[in-house]
Amino acid sequence: MHLESLPFMGHARDISNQTPPAACCGINLVFPGDSLAVRKALLTVQDGLKGMGVGDDTRSIAEIVLAEVLNNIVEHAYAGQDNGVVELHIHKHDKKLKMAIVDDGLPMPDNRLPNWTAHELDVRRDDLPEGGFGWSLIRDLSSDLTYARRNSQNRLSFSIQMNAQ
Amino acid sequence: MQLTYQDTNNTRIITVGENRIDAAIAISFKDKMREITDTGPKRIILDMEQVDFIDSSGLGAVVASMKQVDADTKLELAGLSKTVAKVFRLTRMDTVFTIHPDIQSALGGGLANAS
Numbered sequence: 323m324h325l326e327s328l329p330f331m332g333h334a335r336d337i338s339n340q341t342p343p344a345a346c347c348g349i350n351l352v353f354p355g356d357s358l359a360v361r362k363a364l365l366t367v368q369d370g371l372k373g374m375g376v377g378d379d380t381r382s383i384a385e386i387v388l389a390e391v392l393n394n395i396v397e398h399a400y401a402g403q404d405n406g407v408v409e410l411h412i413h414k415h416d417k418k419l420k421m422a423i424v425d426d427g428l429p430m431p432d433n434r435l436p437n438w439t440a441h442e443l444d445v446r447r448d449d450l451p452e453g454g455f456g457w458s459l460i461r462d463l464s465s466d467l468t469y470a471r472r473n474s475q476n477r478l479s480f481s482i483q484m485n486a487q
Numbered sequence: 488m489q490l491t492y493q494d495t496n497n498t499r500i501i502t503v504g505e506n507r508i509d510a511a512i513a514i515s516f517k518d519k520m521r522e523i524t525d526t527g528p529k530r531i532i533l534d535m536e537q538v539d540f541i542d543s544s545g546l547g548a549v550v551a552s553m554k555q556v557d558a559d560t561k562l563e564l565a566g567l568s569k570t571v572a573k574v575f576r577l578t579r580m581d582t583v584f585t586i587h588p589d590i591q592s593a594l595g596g597g598l599a600n601a602s
Binding site: 357358360361364378382383385386389390393396397441443447448450451452453454455456458459462463 | 507509510511540542543544546547548550551553554558569570573574577578579580582583
């Protein structure tokens, strides 16, 4: 199911040598790397997953993880750059939703994924954290997390376990 | 950014009229909250009944809103959807905020004389 096709497929698509999942049974999106496009993509993915018969709980987890992954790309990989493009591929495999995200932005620090970090909440109100929750949410809710930097692209992949409905 | 409020029983009820508190509106949410909570009752309840989704930027904006009220003012939350509650639970922010199932229970059952 090809839900959306936009005319500005970028560099990411041109030099990709990875075959995307068959169009019959997944979601493939290409969209601009800005926060309003991310919001729209997340809503499109929710509709697509519903169409694939994915239940509420799994869709809710997928939305939380994808939002963090995509926001990180907008805020860090494409920091300040307004012509970035994001590719997203989702397909079902063995009771898992397999997700792959490609962008042409800046690499992760040290070319690796940030670690899970605990937040200190037993502090004065003024010292409570207002950020840094993203990677903890991603690591808590996903599995098979991989990151590679190749051909000036970031390639992130992970799985969401599909709950019995 | 849709945020409206009404005062009742020495409490300011702020209603979020958005489906999502996400990275796209986190900063304007925080700014508008500052404006609305600058004066008024010392108890504030944020009614999130209409909010289907929150991301970590939105969560950060809610935490920032709580930090920017006066030290003697309390910001509580009500009406968290399943997904929103999950984000609060996973980040343990549910231990930082007082969270009510809905506005009626937050007010102890009576919303009769809302002004």
